[in-house]
Amino acid sequence: MRCPGSTPGLATQDIHTRRGGKRDEELILPINSSLSVTLHQDQLKTTTTAVISKDFTEDRIWLNGREEDIGQPRIQACLREIRRLARKRRSGDEEDLLPLSLNYKVHIASVNNFPTAAGLASSASGYACLAYALAQVYGVKSDLSEVARRGSGSACRSLYGGFVEWQMGEQADGKDSVARQVAPESHWPELRVLILVVSAEKKLTGSTVGMQTSVETSPLLRFRAEAVVPARMAEMIRYVKERNFQGFGQLTMKDSNQFHATCLDTFPPISYLNDTSRHIIHLVHRFNAHHGQTKVAYTFDAGPNAVIFTLDDTVAEFVAAVRHSFPPESNGDKFLKGLPVKPAPLSDELKAALGMDPTPGGIKYIIATQVGPGPQILDHPHAHLLGPDGLPKPTV
Numbered sequence: 001m002r003c004p005g006s007t008p009g010l011a012t013q014d015i016h017t018r019r020g021g022k023r024d025e026e027l028i029l030p031i032n033s034s035l036s037v038t039l040h041q042d043q044l045k046t047t048t049t050a051v052i053s054k055d056f057t058e059d060r061i062w063l064n065g066r067e068e069d070i071g072q073p074r075i076q077a078c079l080r081e082i083r084r085l086a087r088k089r090r091s092g093d094e095e096d097l098l099p100l101s102l103n104y105k106v107h108i109a110s111v112n113n114f115p116t117a118a119g120l121a122s123s124a125s126g127y128a129c130l131a132y133a134l135a136q137v138y139g140v141k142s143d144l145s146e147v148a149r150r151g152s153g154s155a156c157r158s159l160y161g162g163f164v165e166w167q168m169g170e171q172a173d174g175k176d177s178v179a180r181q182v183a184p185e186s187h188w189p190e191l192r193v194l195i196l197v198v199s200a201e202k203k204l205t206g207s208t209v210g211m212q213t214s215v216e217t218s219p220l221l222r223f224r225a226e227a228v229v230p231a232r233m234a235e236m237i238r239y240v241k242e243r244n245f246q247g248f249g250q251l252t253m254k255d256s257n258q259f260h261a262t263c264l265d266t267f268p269p270i271s272y273l274n275d276t277s278r279h280i281i282h283l284v285h286r287f288n289a290h291h292g293q294t295k296v297a298y299t300f301d302a303g304p305n306a307v308i309f310t311l312d313d314t315v316a317e318f319v320a321a322v323r324h325s326f327p328p329e330s331n332g333d334k335f336l337k338g339l340p341v342k343p344a345p346l347s348d349e350l351k352a353a354l355g356m357d358p359t360p361g362g363i364k365y366i367i368a369t370q371v372g373p374g375p376q377i378l379d380h381p382h383a384h385l386l387g388p389d390g391l392p393k394p395t396v
């Protein structure tokens, strides 16, 4: 099973709140709706294998080759939810299902081909893939938004491909807090995404803890969720549908900036951006000012790494500007990963307009990608991460 990474287009910082009362303790419900762009699995992906067997004595999970604690509440919530759905389906009128036992234990192995827990949304990709793989194993055919959401809120947006909205919903039980596709992967073929990896290190403030503190202490966040995001969601969906890059790019940047303003408004404050992130912000604005229009846009999630949106005709020049401003230290040939980008000359006028002292090594590498599809089933046995004994294959 392969699942895509996803990246925020708007308001993607999923602020989860646990609504009071015991019944709701496990629900991950956002305080605002959000929209994300599904990244292409040819460049960023999670691969997950799940197997059930009467021979297994306990549920187990391996992540990136290392066994993890299966007792983690979010993994448990996903397992419980998928088994509940499987039970419901079988107690319905579909008795022709395979006679698999819901009491069998499950083994799960998963790998991300990009840094885990570094602010590149591995949790979204990982839990979407987990939900999808478990649904295959347990024969669940219903919508998986809720299963994925129980793992990581943003994971519900990684199940459909293309441009996806997570509607916050109104019901206390969260049943209407679901994701839906706004436009398919093929909708905007010229759109490109560049991930500027500033740090692949594990982040200091986990997103969930950080967001919880923001919800509790930031009045700006409350204002943003109630008064700003609803109108922006409608506006953003319109820009996507119209393929209006000017509108899409500007709103994406404004929304990223406002999210990071709420981080500063949190008490004690949270800062996900670092000096390099701020340099990237200046670079983008100067690049756009030089061209007299919004040709590139940035958004930052809960980490210092930038996600850049642009169109295919601008990629080469912008990458040249990044190389100029952040000369690669030692990995010149490995600086650019993913989609090929032709070398482009940088005019003296643009160099002068960027007007920044170069910061060697500020950006570790760039991943060039585009909009991609939702989860894919990998039929080939070679692709499976677990061997016939139910343990990770040695290469994993």
Ligand code: ADP
Residues within 6 Å of the ligand: 046, 063, 110, 111, 112, 115, 116, 117, 118, 119, 120, 121, 122, 123, 124, 125, 126, 127, 130, 206, 207, 208
């Ligand atoms: P990120 O910015 O990468 O989403 P988080 O700290 O929010 O960082 O989430 C990382 C956590 O998500 C991991 O510690 C792990 O618990 C979970 N996770 C990441 N990848 C996977 C995966 N492939 N399968 C299951 N869980 C995963």
